[in-house]
Amino acid sequence: MNFRIPVPGRLRRSSRPAAVSFLPALRLLAPIFRRYRARLALGFFSLLLVDSLQLTIPQLLRHGVDSLTSGRATPRSLLFLAGLILLTAACIGLFRFLWRTMIIGFSRHLEQNLRERIFEHIMVMDRAFFSSWTTGNIMAHASNDLSAVQMACGMGLVAALDAVVMSVAAITLMLFIDVRLTLIALLPMPLLAACTRLLSRHLHQRFDQVQAQFSLLTEFARTTLVSIKMVKAYTLERLQEHRFDELGRNYVRSNLRVAVIQGLLFPVATLVGNIGMLLVLYFGGMLVIHATITLGGFVAFVSYLYLLVWPMMAVGWVTNLAQRGLTSLRRIHHLLRQQPLLIDRDDLPCGLPDCRPHFVFDHLHFTYPGADKEALADICLELGPGVTGLTGPTGSGKSTLCRLLLRLYPVPDRSLFLDGHDVNTLSIAAVRRLIAYVGQEVVLFSDTVANNIGFGRPGAGQEEIEAAARAAAVHDDIMGFPDQYRTMVGERGVRLSGGQQQRIALARALLADRPVLIIDDGLSAIDVETEQRVLAGIRAHLEGKTVLIVSHRINVLSSADRIVILEEGVIRGQGSHEQLLAENGFYRAMMERQRFDA
Numbered sequence: 001m002n003f004r005i006p007v008p009g010r011l012r013r014s015s016r017p018a019a020v021s022f023l024p025a026l027r028l029l030a031p032i033f034r035r036y037r038a039r040l041a042l043g044f045f046s047l048l049l050v051d052s053l054q055l056t057i058p059q060l061l062r063h064g065v066d067s068l069t070s071g072r073a074t075p076r077s078l079l080f081l082a083g084l085i086l087l088t089a090a091c092i093g094l095f096r097f098l099w100r101t102m103i104i105g106f107s108r109h110l111e112q113n114l115r116e117r118i119f120e121h122i123m124v125m126d127r128a129f130f131s132s133w134t135t136g137n138i139m140a141h142a143s144n145d146l147s148a149v150q151m152a153c154g155m156g157l158v159a160a161l162d163a164v165v166m167s168v169a170a171i172t173l174m175l176f177i178d179v180r181l182t183l184i185a186l187l188p189m190p191l192l193a194a195c196t197r198l199l200s201r202h203l204h205q206r207f208d209q210v211q212a213q214f215s216l217l218t219e220f221a222r223t224t225l226v227s228i229k230m231v232k233a234y235t236l237e238r239l240q241e242h243r244f245d246e247l248g249r250n251y252v253r254s255n256l257r258v259a260v261i262q263g264l265l266f267p268v269a270t271l272v273g274n275i276g277m278l279l280v281l282y283f284g285g286m287l288v289i290h291a292t293i294t295l296g297g298f299v300a301f302v303s304y305l306y307l308l309v310w311p312m313m314a315v316g317w318v319t320n321l322a323q324r325g326l327t328s329l330r331r332i333h334h335l336l337r338q339q340p341l342l343i344d345r346d347d348l349p350c351g352l353p354d355c356r357p358h359f360v361f362d363h364l365h366f367t368y369p370g371a372d373k374e375a376l377a378d379i380c381l382e383l384g385p386g387v388t389g390l391t392g393p394t395g396s397g398k399s400t401l402c403r404l405l406l407r408l409y410p411v412p413d414r415s416l417f418l419d420g421h422d423v424n425t426l427s428i429a430a431v432r433r434l435i436a437y438v439g440q441e442v443v444l445f446s447d448t449v450a451n452n453i454g455f456g457r458p459g460a461g462q463e464e465i466e467a468a469a470r471a472a473a474v475h476d477d478i479m480g481f482p483d484q485y486r487t488m489v490g491e492r493g494v495r496l497s498g499g500q501q502q503r504i505a506l507a508r509a510l511l512a513d514r515p516v517l518i519i520d521d522g523l524s525a526i527d528v529e530t531e532q533r534v535l536a537g538i539r540a541h542l543e544g545k546t547v548l549i550v551s552h553r554i555n556v557l558s559s560a561d562r563i564v565i566l567e568e569g570v571i572r573g574q575g576s577h578e579q580l581l582a583e584n585g586f587y588r589a590m591m592e593r594q595r596f597d598a
Contacts, residue, residue: 136219152325
């Protein structure tokens, strides 16, 4: 594990969103808005009803005050007026509940739709994508960014519409009461618009920095937890805690920079509202004294001005939500724009013709994306039924060859064939369905032993799972566990030994029962005695199938029908165990070294 702290704010180039228009990102939401348009229409209609009912209350108050000052009020009329205000308030509560249910519910559906789309997109990406996008960065998009978009499309959208409707309606009714007083009340508004525009420019950039810091923090926590055995083995707990604290402080500092801008938005909006109220109290009072407007009209005007205070304050809040939501939506859009290097052509059939498990490399050359040196050069090799061993020094291209068989990277046309068919003319998924794979790094899920083995063939019965475990020489170990096949293996198989992990992964591949099995150094943690039982189980279980075993161990290679030696991406020799001992110096030296070590 690399324990270097990620540099704050330094994400890999392809994982950082480019400075593009927000319009393409907004198009992500259009299909979801169309799908839930009925729910949205009902929610917005309820919101308009709430605003309309709120605007009637000042008129009822105006009527009551004017009737009191003119002497026309009676106990009965006042009681009726109070009942009407109470009924209006009850209706406001009912319709407010309705719009919250409809619109906030929509925002949750939107969040779920985007989350599913992100997950589906990640499932089709290739290895090149995951080499530039860290898990922490992806998780930040699927958590923090989605929450920000949900808030912007829920409460943010409601607050924006409510502010616009309430502002326009309240100002219109204020104009009916007195035009001059309305203009005086609105004098501070340009100041609010200017301040909001100035502050919102800084919000977007700072929100982007917050999300980037969260990605780094999440990735560091993930890598530390995944490698917790190594951390403890080297007693690096304190060092990792210190580094995590440093990343946490950087994240807090980024949030505090946002909080400074957010902290200015609300006081500015409140100040502007209070300035308007002071002007209305003075000039409106003068108009009442000179009988230009009635006392009831003044009360209604002040009530409308109070209704305007929320839209003025909402400007800051909505700006905050909108900037955060747009920034996060742009990041999500950038993620969804990533395309795999390896894409099937549209004209390819979904299935395979009737193919034998027979691969042919025909003068294949391969270079990793972004690399200068070839990983494989002029590879000519046939892989057919039987067991083929593959060996060579570290970095010689063994795993690369396995990855090309699995179609994890694109290969040049007419350089890799499956039963005479160029693999580029076959569906990627269809080719992969022919192959079971056991890699260098064992992948186990935090689930039961049975479910980890059963992952190789969903729907397999218990007897089939146990048969695969016996073939992988791990059944006896499993029966010794407290809950046998129902034993939880822990995160990434933490409760199992390295050898048990590898054999469970092998049992999963054997259960898949596919025509081709690739074992890429997947027996390295198994002792010699168990290794022989595993190899015998593989031969019995996969008779007539194509098996490729990558290994440095002579005991494993000697059981193969044919052994291929790779060195610096070039085939340096191939043949049986006896032939290579006689003809190949590298193989002979490797055997002598292992005998000496033994």
